[in-house]
Amino acid sequence: MNEKTALEELQFIRQIIEETKKAVIYNGKDYIFWGVLIILGMMSTYIFHMSGVHFNYFWIWVVLIPIGWIFSIYNRIKLKEKHPSTYSGKLIGAVWAAAGIAMTIVGFIGPMMGTIKPMAISPIACIIMGSAYFVSGKIVEVKWIGNLSFGWWIGGIVLLFVTSIHSFLIMALLMLFFQTLPGIIIYRKYKQTMAIKA
């Protein structure tokens, strides 16, 4: 066995050690940004409708969702530059990328083809968010993050039965309490961790 092979063995062992550490350095900015973005979309739709301004509200989302994706990708690149990527970090990235792709398909293609009613987008998005939080909680081993999933699932079930415009208001509140606020908590923890490290 030569040194090159030995170094390969080392690389493999290192990777296993990293997997065991389950370290995730995450700043929570995505959570906050997406939360604020969706609240903005929901509230503007709600306010426009309530004040009698009618147009195809779909266009609000055509603008907001790509902004969210661009920010998410930018934030990931920035984080990767600052911190080495870990196995758990990679998993969290995969969870939210998968949830984002699923919600984008459901939110754009379904209603475009008329297969999904626009009112059904919020409850389905809630159900997908529930899954994403459930798995995230297991990855980072933080119970309260996992428990947010129940808020999303229950919220999703409630929204399945709300057919009025108030559905948008409820979704905005869910986004505030189960996405934006947790994002702020994660962000503050990140700042604290970074301050300790510095």
Added chain:
Amino acid sequence: MNDFDYQQLDDVIHSRIRLALMALLISVEEAEFNFLKEKVNATDGNLSVHLKKLEEANYISVKKEFIDRKPKTVYSLTKTGIKAFELYVAQLEKLIKK
């Protein structure tokens, strides 16, 4: 490679069975006594002695629980254990690169 400096290596890990136990536990979240016994191919008594040594060094934590009214002992690596194993591997790397 004959000038292998054993002085630098962690004595707690530097034994065939304990090294195997650490490597096993680094790749799983937790493992039961019987699983470890089967994998390292040791007797109950021998395995217990090695596990005790790792436990005393705070490299592993032990959880005793009853499943189907049978006592089960479950082992997992502690943060100290992970660090110690990492350091052990780093020292091996140093020796290779010497």
Added chain:
Amino acid sequence: MDDRTAIDELVFIRKVIEDSKRSVVENGKGYILWGILVFLGLMSVYLGYVFKLPTNSPWVWVVLIGFGWIYTLASVFSKKHEKHVRTFAAKILNSVWISAGLSMTIIGFIATSSGMINGLALSPLMSTVLGAAYFISGTVYDSKWVKLLALGWWCGGIAMFFIANIVQILIMALMMLALQVIPGFIFYLSSKKEIK
């Protein structure tokens, strides 16, 4: 002990780790069972519609999905009782499939009974959720072909949004075979090989 080299130590550590990882490979049984159950459900809808048979009933789904959940929960419970070893990856995969199953059950039963989702939206929605679950699983396994299955589910989901007729059900049934049951068999065969 003194004649061991650092390289020998590293080789030994790697071997132990790989051996340990092999002890907890996915056996694929859950994939196969769920794939077959959903395939049967979809075929009962399709055949019921085409040949005007009484098989197109929501009760068929209640029985099939109920059976799937009982099997899944029983196997999770029995594994917990065996509890020889638990890995992080297995824990994550469990949570991925439990949450995907729960999401699909909510969409399949509650969303349809609320009237928010019509029958023709179900297959593309399920396909999209399955895509997400396969994508995360592919990352956990670090396997390209499992991630490609995700792509298959997502593309299939998008395609089915465009097909608003009974053919959609047949496509979903075929996707279940190709992207769920067959991968399940691949997992099963490779787990048998690992155990050997």
